[in-house]
Amino acid sequence: MACVSLRSLIARLPYPSSAAQQAIGIAAVVTQAGIGVTGSVVRVTGSGLGCNTWPKCIGSSLVPVHHPGIDTINQWIEFSNRMLTGVVIVVAALAVLAAWRIQIDHPHRRRLVKLAWLMPGGVVLQAVLGGITVLAKLEWWTVALHFLASTPLVWLAVLLLKAFREGDEPARPLVPALGRRTLVVLIVLMWAVLIAGTTVTGAGPHGGDLNTHRLAVPVDRLAQVHSGLLIAYLVVLAVFGLTLLRGRAPKSVWQRYAWVWAVALAQGVLGTVQYALGVPEAMVSFHVLGSALVIIVTATLWTGTRDRGPVLSKLPAAPEERELTPAS
Numbered sequence: 539m540a541c542v543s544l545r546s547l548i549a550r551l552p553y554p555s556s557a558a559q560q561a562i563g564i565a566a567v568v569t570q571a572g573i574g575v576t577g578s579v580v581r582v583t584g585s586g587l588g589c590n591t592w593p594k595c596i597g598s599s600l601v602p603v604h605h606p607g608i609d610t611i612n613q614w615i616e617f618s619n620r621m622l623t624g625v626v627i628v629v630a631a632l633a634v635l636a637a638w639r640i641q642i643d644h645p646h647r648r649r650l651v652k653l654a655w656l657m658p659g660g661v662v663l664q665a666v667l668g669g670i671t672v673l674a675k676l677e678w679w680t681v682a683l684h685f686l687a688s689t690p691l692v693w694l695a696v697l698l699l700k701a702f703r704e705g706d707e708p709a710r711p712l713v714p715a716l717g718r719r720t721l722v723v724l725i726v727l728m729w730a731v732l733i734a735g736t737t738v739t740g741a742g743p744h745g746g747d748l749n750t751h752r753l754a755v756p757v758d759r760l761a762q763v764h765s766g767l768l769i770a771y772l773v774v775l776a777v778f779g780l781t782l783l784r785g786r787a788p789k790s791v792w793q794r795y796a797w798v799w800a801v802a803l804a805q806g807v808l809g810t811v812q813y814a815l816g817v818p819e820a821m822v823s824f825h826v827l828g829s830a831l832v833i834i835v836t837a838t839l840w841t842g843t844r845d846r847g848p849v850l851s852k853l854p855a856a857p858e859e860r861e862l863t864p865a866s
Contacts, residue, residue, distance in 0.1 A: 545642065553643065553854035554636040562632050563699030566657055569626045570695045571830035573664070574688045576619045578826040581739075582819035586676045586746025588616030592669035595620075623665060630657035633698060643855035646706050653698040660691040676750040678740030682733075685826075689732055692830055696837035705847035712788055713843045717781035721840060724778060727771040728836050732829060734764040742817055761813055768806055775799065787843075794839040801835045804828065 554562070580586055588608060589595035595617055596605045602613035637654035641647045667687050671680040711718055738760045740753035753760075779795060787795075805828035812821040 545638075548635060548638050549642045551635065551639050554639060556852045559636060559640075559702040560699070562629070562636050563695075563702045565629045566633050566695040566698055567692065567834060569629045570657075570660075570688065570691045571827075571834065573619075573622055573626055574685060574692075574830055575823055575827045576622055577685065577688075578823045580616050580619050581681070581746040582744045582822045583612065583615055584744075584747055585612040585615035586681075586750070587672065588612035588614070589620065589672065592672045620668075623661065623668075627658065627661050630654075630661050633657050636702075640851050644851040647851055649706060650698075650701045653694060653701050656694050657691070657698065660687075660694070664688060664691070676746045678745065678751060678753045681746065682736035682740055685736055685739075686733065689729065689829075689833055692833045693837045696834055697841060700838075700841040703849060704845075705849050707845075707847035709844040709846055711844055712791055714781055714785035717778060717785055717787075718843065720774060720778045720781055721843060724771065724774045725836060725840065727767060727774055728832065731764065731767045731771055732833075734760070734767050735829065738764050744817065744819065744822055765806075765809070768802075768809075772802060772806075775802065791839070791842050794835070794842040798832075798835045798839050801828070801831045805832055 580588070589602065590605075590608065591597070594600050596603050596608070596613065602610065602617050604610070605613070633654040634651075634657065637647070637651045641651050664684070664687055667680070667684045671677075671684045674680045713721075737753060737755070738757060741755050741757045741760055742752075745752055775795075775798060782791060782795065805825070808821065808825055808828055812818070812825055815821065
């Protein structure tokens with residue numbers, strides 16, 4: 539009964555225009571990627587324990603207050619990052635409302651709603667992992683899990699943006715079967731690169747706090763594994779390009795493929811320069827931004843290799859065509 543009432547309330551909302559749908563989808567991608575970048579700022583400035591408890595900030599206070607041994611600037615950097623989570627939640631909620639409002643008029647749009655619901659669900663998981671990270675005093679593996687949990691959310695946000703723009707027909711591949719299998723290998727390697735990157739961070743100089751434990755493995759050895767996996771990613775990317783040549787892929791797929799090369803190479807160069815310069819703080823955050831961009835362009839390539847037909851829900855349905863039973 540409560541679900542029916544909530545659905546009736548959402549049905550009264552204005553139907554989201556194509557521009558609104560696209561704006562919400564883009565905002566989901568930007569916020570999911572951006573929260574990881576701001577988290578890196580917290581880490582490189584040594585502000586990870588600026589708020590030394592969770593869900594409150596200092597002692598019994600929800601906001602920064604004077605505390606011996608914690609600089610005010612570090613408190614506010616960490617607190618500001620926590621507040622940005624609120625922005626991510628708002629965008630996630632808008633995605634759910636927009637997708638649900640669309641499904642009320644177009645009941646076949648179940649996939650769009652499912653993708654939208656993953657956004658707030660993921661934010662809650664991230665908040666819990668963030669709390670565990672603080673309570674564990676920034677143990678390197680908790681920081682790694684906190685970052686890695688954000689990466690599938692960036693990927694899913696790209697899929698959500700695409701879902702706003704496409705239909706709901708069964709996916710029709712635009713590349714050969716070998717290309718699809720190669721692309722799966724590429725995606726697995728992408729996450730292997732990300733995981734290896736967190737171990738480099740765990741052993742590196744920026745732990746978020748001077749007293750946090752670090753991964754007791756030589757950084758140069760971990761960096762070699764990280765860079766080796768990136769090279770493997772690029773090799774598989776090249777192989778994927780060969781499958782596109784054989785399959786005569788459409789221009790749109792080639793454009794996405796070119797973007798993956800551009801971003802991945804730039805990220806590799808940035809990582810090399812960052813390591814050579816002794817991992818300066820600003821470059822760490824740019825490298826985290828680069829990792830988010832790699833996820834975005836790889837996800838965009840993935841969605842671009844299949845066609846689900848044209849979107850048929852740009853406009854609301856006529857009132858008499860709306861489904862009167864609760865949407866599943």
